Amino acid sequence: MPSRLLLLLILGLGLAQTPAARAQPRPARTATVLQVPGTREFCRIDEKGRSVLPSGRYVTPAGQLVRITHDPFGLALAPDGRTAVTLHNGVFTRLDLASLAAVRVPSYDGTIRSPLSNGSFLGVAFSADSKKVYLSGGDNGAVIIYDLEKMQRLDSISLNGACAGQQYADSFTSDLVLNEAAHELLALDRANFRLVRLDLNTRQVTASVPVGRQPFGLALSPDGRTALVANVGQYAYPLITGATPKNADSIMISRHPYGNDTKESREGTVVEGRQIPGVGSPLAPEAMSVFAVDLATNRVVDRFKTxxxxxxxxxxAEVVGGASPNSLAVGRQLAYVTNATNDNLTVIDYRNHRLLGDIPLKVDSRLDKYRGLLPFGLCLSRDERTLYVALLGFNAVAVVDVATRTTRGLIPTGWGPARVRLSADEKTLYVTxxxxxxxxxxxxxxxxxxxQGTYIGDIQLGSFQKVPVPTAAQLAAYTKQVLGNTFVPTKLAVNPKNPLPALPGLTPTPIxxxxxxTKENRTYDEVLGQLREARGDSTLARFGVNCEYTLPDSLRGKFAHLRVAPNHRKVARQFAFSDNYYCDSDASxxxxxxxxxxxxxxxxxxxxxxxxxxxxxSGAPGRRFPGSTGSMDPEDYAETGGLWEALERRHVAFYNFGEANETAHNREAWRDTATGAGHLVMEPMQKALFPRTSHDYAGFNTSIPDQFRMEQFEREFTKKWLTGRQKMPALITMQVPNDHGADVRPADGYPYRQSYMADNDLALGRILHFLSRTPYWKNMLVVVTEDDPQGGVDHVDAHRSLLLLAGPYVKRGYVSHAHANFGAVLKTIYNLLGVPYVNQYDATGTLLQDFFTGTPDFRPYTxxxxxxxxxxxxQAMRRYDKTIDWRKVEKGPEMDDEARERADHYRQQKAKSK
Known part of the structure; x- marks a missing residue:
């Protein structure tokens, strides 16, 4: 009895306390979200302070900075310590290291002519007397010799021609190194996959050594006996079997032939009746590797997979992308190579022909599980105890302790550091x-x-920094500054009523x-600049509504009340848009x-x-490199992939219309309607994406109307997910590209450049009209953006572009001023679909909860x-012998056939009973 009484007493006390416990306010649930620091700021440039980038990150470069021509991928310091030369595409810059006075060659006024033709690429080296500089000629397959005192070209040495009984043509000059002891230049030929030795006395090629694919980085051991080559290529891409210049146009296939790293990609297959060669194993020794060349014998002695x-x-997670080894620093026994994809360095004991492991680049425990540092150029201190590594993706130089294999700290740089060099006295760092x-x-x-002009790639200048090597205390301060420039941890109260979870899958969502x-190439101002409730410049709104004032005087009367993009304006005002959104990209x-x-x-x-x-x-395999625009090449893949692979790992269904089917050398004719392309060079598609991509939807090809794409989209969507048995996947990606623009084609319905935007605008209206009349609409979010802003102008920043959100749970008539970019968009998708982030930009993107409401409005879009x-x-559809049935379009999509579904239901029930 006592035990029963005690139990009843305990239960009674528990029950008695329940109402009181319920009356107590529960502590608010919080979540720590990483976001960029500029979440409430617009992009700006401050040469003497803090600039805000399209990503929302800050840059506060250390030391002294001078702005120079964009993309300085080559850098060399003169032996006398007075001069530096940076190499860009078709341009080089001479810098006085004392004053940082810069001379651009060619000059903008034309008084200094360029010694370069057809561009240039990576390689720059000084002569021992510091008076001459050797420059990679890039596409012309030559090395240019230039006199820096007289500012004139002295000579050009071609890599083409015969060597050891073999003929080489179509060379493409990559990196260069001076081997002073042998009075020679070592040069990489990325087209013919080889290392070339050039005698500077005779100006002749003395040796040609086959190396790996797309050789990119080159370094020489201190004793001049060993050359090390970093190869960034994954494959040597073949043509369709039997292809010739005469039959090329008729033999093309309409799509990528296979997924990457599959049986078909390794061994070959048949597509559309064509015999398709394979590309082999992605683990081949020639693929993404470091080769060591013995210069005494001109033989490759090691092939390291780093x-x-x-x-x-x-x-x-499974690794799907190669390491992308790219740049080298060589000591007396050890060499170091940057693996951009892996955010690490590999240590090579080239004397003893072995790998000694990797140095992981760690910057902060909250970010280290994500990739995105992208180590690029590097240099080694004279005592070989310290490495300085340019982090292309982190806007910093990492200072690495070799002995402990740890990162001592970070030095703030400009946006996208590529190269770093240490002065001879080791007191100063120079960074581009x-x-x-x-x-x-x-x-x-x-x-x-x-x-330099107003095109985004020209107006955006590169930079050259001169930074005193920091003390330990200064490095600690710099490190804090770099991290603060990159992300801010924010503790937020969890709001379960907001449809956008603060973290992936943190709270339930009706979406x-x-x-x-994705659309193509437009800025904010030229489409939405007229909207008075947002920060725009209406004078730039050439694709707006009632925008005839932006036309030449001769056309204004003809186009009174011109409506180029009425659907963009209507979607923005009916749903929500951002006036502070930026593409991180410059071009496609x-x-x-x-x-x-x-x-x-x-x-x-x-x-x-x-x-x-x-x-x-060509006989030079590197000349068939796809060099993608709308596709990702295997050379480009991230370590564990991107959006596609992240979804596949979590078993989240997705389907793709039009993305990733455009390589640089494909055909884009009006008849290529299956995918928008005709392919001759055989290149794999991402393995996760390949089986989930439509083969009846035209990707990028401005010869095909966006209205044709709408017919394709509506037809396949209806067949698969409305009248068919399948359920709509959680994510659909879709490319609608004709706002890119092209040459006028009056006979095809495009009498003006604005006609392409009008085609695109109507397509956007049709998509939302269609989707908002499907049963999926009640749980849908539509995200509309551009892949890049390169075609337009903007009064805030050349990267500012379009971000429209639509759906029942999107606020009506809302303007977001939160700073957003692709990272913010992907964070939105990952958070909604419960998928972990992939890279540092996803993890630190702005949380766009302000766009959403917990009170849905299910009204459709018209x-x-x-x-x-x-x-x-x-008129645009006439060449396809098609007309648009506007009654059908405006009625909306076909739904399930009720009678058929009822009959199918009873058939299944009958089958179960047997």
Whole structure:
């Protein structure tokens, strides 16, 4: 009995306390979210203070800085310590290291002519007397010799010609190193996959040594006996079997032939009746490796596979991208190579022919599990105890202790540091950055065009920094500054009523489907600059509504009340948009990486900013390199992939319309409607994406109307997810590209450049009109953005672009002023779909909860027809013998056939009973 009484007493006390406990306020649940520091700021350039980048990160470069031509991928210091030369595409800059006075060659006024033709690439080296400089000729396959005192070209040495009984042609000069003891230059030929030795006395090629694919970085051992070559290429890309210059146009296939690292990609396959060669194993010795060459014998003595290898498991995820070894620093026994994809360095004992492991680059425990540092150029102190590493993705130079294999600290740089060099007295560091302080505005009231021009890639200057080597105390302060420039941890109260979780899957959300739409090349001002409730410049709104005032005087009367993009304006005002959103990218090759969760690595950056000529039938295999625009090449893949791979790992369904089917050398004719392309060079697609991509939707190809794409999209969507048996996947990606613009084609319905935007605008209206009349709409979010802003102008920043959000749980008539970029968009998708972040930009993107409401509005969107004076959709479809059934379009999608579904239901029940 006592025990029963005691139990009843305890239970009674517990019950008695319950109402009181319920009456007590529960502590608010919080979550720590990492965000960029500039979440409430617009982009700006401050040469003497803190600049705000498109990502929302800050840059506060240490030391002294001078702005120079964009993308300085080559850097050398003169032996006398007085001069530096940076090499850009078709340009070099001579800098006085005392005053930082810079001379651009060619000069903007034309008084100093360029010694370069067809661009240049990476390689720059000084003569021993510091009077001459050797420059990579890039596409012309030569080395240029230039007199820095007389400022004139002295000679050009071609890598082409016969060597040891073999003929070489179509060379492409990459990195250079002076071997003073042998009075020779070592040069890489990325087209013919070889190391070339050039005698400076005879100006002749003395040796040609086969190395790996797309040789990129070159270094020489201190004793001059060993050359080390970093190869960034993954494959030697073949043509379709039997292809010739005469039959090339007729033999192309409509799509990528296989997924990467599959049986078909390794061994070959048949596609559309064509025999397709394989590309072999991604683990081949020639792929993404470091070769050691014995210069006494001109033989490769080692083939090192550095970094993490494809197929390995790293932190619970399969490696899908190669290490991208790119730059080298060589000591008396050990060499170091930067593996951009892996955020680490590999240590090579080249004397004893072995790998000694990796040095992971760690910067902060809250970020170290994500990739995104992208180590690029590096240099080694004379005592070989310290490495200085340019972190392309982190806007800093890492100071690495060799003995302990740890990162001592970080030095703040400009945007995208590429190269770092140490002065001979080891008191000063010199750093080049690709994008310096950013772009700034390239139009609008009061804007004065600079001498380099207003195109985004020109107005955005690079930078050259002179930084005293910091003391331990200064390095600690710099490190704190770099981290503060990159992210801020924010403790937020968890609001379960907001449909956007603060972290992936943290709270339930009614949003189950995301449609992610990308368009091409437009800035904010030229489309939405007229909206008075936001920060715009209406004088730049050439694609607006009632925008005839932006036309030449001769056309204004003809186009009174011109409506170029009425749907963009209507979507923005009916749902929500941002006036503080930026593409991280300058052009398409960057944009289609950024927006799909892959930060462009050093190869993408360097290869996209060099003049290059494709020669598909050349004997030089490097001339068939795809050099992608709308696709990602295998050379570009991130360590564990991007958006596609993240979804696949979590078993989240997705499907793709139009992304990732455009390589640089494909055909884009009006008849290529299956995917928008015709392929001759065989390149794999991402393995996760390949089986989830439509083969009946035209990707980038401005010869095909966006209205044709809408017919394709509506047809396949209806067949798969409305009248078919499948459920709509959680994510749909979709490319609608014709706002890119092209040459006028009056006969095809495009009498003006604005006609392409009007086509695109009508397509956007049709998409939302269609989707908002499907049963999925009640749980849907539609995200609309651009892949890059390169085609336009903007009064805030050349990177500012469009971000529209639509759906029942998006606020109506809302303008977001939060700083946003691709990282913020991807964070939104990952948080909604419960998928872990992939890289540092996702993890630190702005949390866009301000766009959303917990009170849904299910009203559909109704499209606006186009202004027929500027674009006639029926005329655009005429060459396809198609007409648009507007009654059908405006009615909306076909739904399930109720009678058929009822009959199918009873058939299944009957089958179960047997």
């Amino acid at each position: 970094g993490h290898q494809i197929g390995e498991m790293v932190e619970g 950055s690709c994008r310096g302080l950013g772009a700034g505005p390239n139009g609008g009231a009061g804007f004065v065009a600079p001498p 189950k489907y995301v449609v992610y739409i 090759i960057h944009g289609h990486h950024w927006m799909l969760g892959v930060v462009p690595n050093e190869w993408v950056e360097a290869n996209s900013n060099v003049s290059k000529t494709a020669k598909l039938f 499209l606006e027809r186009s202004d027929l004076r500027i674009f006639d959709p029926q």
